[in-house]
Amino acid sequence: MSEFHFLQPLDVLYLRGNRLFGDSTASGEAIMPPWPSMAAGAIRSQLLASHGVDSGQFAQGNAALSGGLAQSLGTPDQPGDFRISHFLLAKSQACEGATPTSRPAEQVQVYLPLPADVVVLAENGSKQVHYLQPQRLPAVIQTSAPCQQIPVLRTAKQAKPAGGLWLNSAGIQAWLNGQAIDSSHLVESKSLWKIDSRLGIALDAQGRTTEEGQLYTVETVALAEDLGFLTGAAGAENLLPANGVLRLGGDGRGAQHTRIEWQSPQPDWAAIAQSKRFRLLLTTPGLFKQGWLLPGMTAENGGYRWKTHEFSARLVTASTARAETISGWDIASNQPKPALRAVSTGSVYWFDQFEGEVSTLQKLVEQSLFSIDAYPDRKRRAEGFNSILIGAWRS
Structure with missing residues (x-):
């Protein structure tokens, strides 16, 4: 607790x-x-x-x-x-x-901060909010993407993305439930x-x-x-x-x-259990042994599968912001902490073919991704990295 x-x-x-x-x-x-x-x-x-x-x-x-x-x-x-x-x-x-x-x-x-799967377009003084959706590209289009699908923004016309925006509590809850996000959910930095x-x-x-x-x-x-x-x-x-x-x-x-007294917002766990798919959002930078891959991910059938001793799910695709470098100063030893590459806050991963109990995902949110792998060490675990939220994935 x-x-x-x-x-x-x-x-x-x-x-x-x-x-x-x-x-x-x-x-x-x-x-x-x-x-x-x-x-x-x-x-x-x-x-x-x-x-x-x-x-x-x-x-x-x-x-x-x-x-x-x-x-x-x-x-x-x-x-x-x-x-x-x-x-x-x-x-x-x-x-x-x-x-x-x-x-x-x-x-x-x-x-x-806006999750990486949320794009806000500024049109005629108003803000239109769109979700990125995984899409399998035609065979004639070749990419270096490691997943068979990539996140795609589908809009009727081109527009300039708006930056410097955050989600408020209502917007976070809407994201968790896979519901529409509107301008009332946005706050300028x-x-x-x-x-x-x-x-x-x-x-x-x-x-x-x-x-x-x-x-x-x-x-x-x-x-x-x-x-x-x-x-x-x-x-x-x-x-x-x-x-x-x-x-x-x-x-x-x-x-x-x-x-x-505060209660962390929760997604529609029943919808996740029924659909067998979900999205994962990093709320603090992620320190992972395999770069952008979450701990426990392994290559399988031309893609990746996330496996632990309690559940498994297929990685559909991911939208990760530019990697950052985490370091700091170690007061105990009076020297810099080792610099580590980190997946940025706000990065989003899509999963389907979920196998296991939804309660295992709830426990993962409470205990962070360090409950799967202790990399890099218990010091970074104590510092609060690798924290996540899990949300429903609706079409």
Whole structure:
């Protein structure tokens, strides 16, 4: 089970990726949505602080944990049961009678970047939303696609795709059920956050004096009012205080965290069981041993089949965004984390010929794809990568 907390920044956030600064006056770009590892580090540090454990001593292996905290966090080299299960941009809408320190009746609006199978076309000032659908191409058309079908956009006329759009809670539910998505389900990113550029200068590590010619600009993210991050933490039940302040993102900017009640949206599982087909959506970057292929996929009859000890399904096709590189800084060892290629958030996979119980898919959503394969390691598992949603696939 996951315990949910709403993380609301008290200042702008430094959400840098893994690109180094180049020449003088170089600019550091912010990434949105940020990697879930940001929340993992913040919440684990808060767990240690709330139990009187020095995080620096823990990172060096000099702090002995006990009881539930030891089972949750383990050690820096061998993490315990703790795992970020959900990490979504969200808006807090407190109900009447709620207080800043106790908000049990919290209502949360969550947002996701457009799934890769959703295309929004701008036509005459309006937005038309279309689903990509797998299509088998005529034999005369040759492609390098690894699947026999490819995702195809079918429209009456050409139009320019609109970018910078996210789905709100109603839009996410519509996607899960395979229902039509309309303009009321779309939110422009500019209404969720703004980019605020900050000027800085490098300092000499010993003398703490400024370095000549080392000016740089960093993009910070200023979230809109009441915006924050809905974060689900598994393996840490009743260990975190109900509310408090923690350090979030680069430069350790402050953020308030508050425990909330929230139910993850569910698809029409009965429709999936009846049709024997479904779509899979990555809600955080996917770290897979076989590149873009999900863990457990094997080549079969000119295509791919997804097999575990509990279910199997045939991969029809996939729509994956450009791969990204995930890294970070390992505080315990004071060195960069290994850089790994990742399948981007929002990538979609279509499956049919499903064999097994639908409950196994439900469990997969709850436990993430790490429940199939531990690649690359338990550290990345704890950081919340490989999280998914499963939705119905309707024609």
